[in-house]
Amino acid sequence: MAKKKWARIIVGLQCKECNATNYQTMLNKTNTGKLELQKYCKKEKKHTKHVSKEKLK
Numbered sequence: 001m002a003k004k005k006w007a008r009i010i011v012g013l014q015c016k017e018c019n020a021t022n023y024q025t026m027l028n029k030t031n032t033g034k035l036e037l038q039k040y041c042k043k044e045k046k047h048t049k050h051v052s053k054e055k056l057k
């Protein structure tokens with residue numbers, strides 16, 4: 001595997017409805033717009049919109 005020089009950050013994907021952070025994903029630093037995805041929320045047991053949330057460590 002070739003190492004890539006792009007800095008990557010880990011962001012959380014937060015449910016818009018109950019604010020639970022259900023997922024984590026990696027983004028390139030150059031690519032950090034607001035990300036909105038339809039994801040399954042474990043708490044609500046349904047698909048909801050999840051928004052990327054930065055500053056996750």
Ligand SMILES: [Zn+2]
Binds near residue numbers: 016018041042
């Ligand atoms: Zn939820």
